[in-house]
Amino acid sequence: EGSAALTGCLGRRARPVRLCQGCHGHYRRLLALYGSIARAVGNSSESHNCAKSILTSDRLQIVVTLSEFFNETWEAANCANCLKNNSEGLSNSTEEFLDLFNKSLTCFEHNLQGETVYLSLNNYTEVCKNCNETYTKLNDLYNNLQRMNRKGGESGHSAHLCIDVEDAMNITRKLWSRTFNCSLPCSDTVPVIAVSSFILFLPIVFYLSSFLHSKQKKRILILPKRIQSNASLVNIQEKYS
Secondary structure (H helix, E strand, C coil): CHHHHHHHHHHHCCCCCCHHHHHHHHHHHHHHHHHHHHHHHCCCCHHHHHHHHHHHCCCCCHHHHHHHHHHHHHHHCCHHHCECCCCCCECHHHHHHHHHHHHHHHHHHHHHHCCHHHHHHCCCHHHHHHCHHHHHHHHHHHHHHHHHHHCCCCCCCCCCCCHHHHHHHHHHHHHHHHHCCCCCCCCCHHHHHHHHHHHHHHHHHHHHHHHHHHHHHHHHHHHHHHHHHHHHHHHHHHHHC
16 A cells, blocks of 8 residues: 555656655655564564565565665655655755745746736746746755755755756746746856956056066167267367367
8 A cells, every 4th residue: 555655646746746745755654664574574473474475475576676666766866855864854945945936936927917918929028027036046045955965965965956856946947048038147247347357458468568668678778878979079078178
């Protein structure tokens, strides 16, 4: 029954992906049940024969195969990175992200209702303007979660974010950039312009400084000739006087 419940949950929440947030209860219960059966195999009690017959009595070993499949699926989805350390529920950061995600979708839907006349022209100005703040918060939070996750994060697992969060962000980004053709203002624009301007004017500064330096050097070289010329003039005047 536990395997059937988890299989049905995974199928229902495959698209859009909501595996971790919707099926973690089923997975945790099935994991505990399988662990109890596996531990009974090693005991020298009456439950030993029962557990052994369930797990290894035939060549197919369906229960073992199902358990491996569920574990591999759960690990591939990185669901541990969405949950608390005890896997009893979603982590605080995941709940915050999903709340912003739902607010973003609600904002998209609300502003699309007022632009029904212009949809054929792909004019989503109101969506871009009115939902910019919500989308920016969602995007920033996702980037922060990625940075936290590289250091271990809330769940203590360092890997990709869980599939639920990644899929939600992919959906939102596709809607924002491809469907609505919106864009985020780059916060690094001013520093980039400043650095680019500095690099652009470097050759001008270099040639100007070279010109001034060569002109000053030329003036220094010419100055002794003038002094010598003045000295000769004084000698001639003394001679004729």
